[in-house]
Amino acid sequence: MNKNIILCGVGGQGTVLASKLIAASAMEKGMKVMSAETIGMAQRGGNVFSNIRISDEDEMYAPMIGTGQADIILGFEPGETVRMLPFLKKDGYVITNLRAVKPTTATLLGSTYGGSEMIGYLKSVIPEDHLLIVDGTKAIAELGNPRCLNVVLLGAAVRTGALGLTEADILEAMPKVIKPKFLELNTSAFKYAG
Template sequence: MSGNMNLIIAGVGGQGIVLAAKLVARAAMNAGLRVRTSETIGMAQRGGSVVSHVRVAESPIASPLVSPGRADALLGFEPGEAVRCLSFLRPGGVIVANAHPVAPVSAALNQQSYHGADMLTRLGQCGARLVVVDGDALCAEVGSTQVLNVALIGAAAGAGALGFTVEQLEDAIRASVREKFIALNIRALHAGACQPHALAPGLFANRPQAGSIRTTLARSTQPQVSP
């Protein structure tokens, strides 16, 4: 593939999206590519919708923001936030979505249940290739809830959605993360890349309980790592 890639990372304030974008940007820099990113910082970080834009290219990049319909990949840290960002994704793009929902307060106040599974179904119906990841299980495997961001970046790399290898992202972690957290984050990256907990879409006949989707585990197609 060419070096060009537009990525949207969507989630909820506090999920570590800024670092996730930084790792991809660092990998791009190390590969000698151009990169621009744009972050949501400030008020929205308090549990609001957060979106990072990452643009990687071989030639100079004009805008730091991805235009509607021009993202190649959408990394959803939260399934509903991925749905909210579908307008960025080009038809035929890739969605890597965490299955674990984070219910907005507005849902409970309006007496509504909020199901990640509904959102995942919507993601599966939009003409994109969907890879669903059990982020909870990955965190449990690594033994820390603080590494969800890196585990999901690993899953996206494993699914071939980023155009960077796991090794390239490992180098990015070494360059971006505090010394004492490097080993933990590299473990999370690999856990994500191997996707032992990837969920095949369409397996949500039994709605999992809010807060934990661990009921339907299945191995997805063999992860591919693109050069």
């Protein structure tokens, strides 16, 4: 098995925890894991991404994913999901948060970016059974903590089956990555299904 996963969003949305959970679960199954992510100036409100590659084959060399090679795109922000779309494989899955993050420049320039046009575009180019739109705002309101958006989205991604990892795989890895006092919150966030 060989899976390429792209996580994307806006600096500060917490893509790192989700990638660590995927990595820990895959390693538990004896798979090789590689990842690459944005660090540095771009984190200050810029667009950020993580590439995660998991494989049970020997031949995996680079942490980066090429055009048309991602099995799944996990977007924390609709515009960022669309930005990464060229990387999606044919038959790849897209999981995206509904809520847009407006850049400061958009407000300054009076841009109309609101995210709905991105959701419309995704619906027009991705088959219905390969596109999952998660109302993250509703989820974090119900769960009572804005920091667990990443794990909500990860749960949705795992349930598509496209990751090649099961819910049990991730739940088993959680205690290795998440501090005990946040374990319960993240477990319910992971299981959250709207």
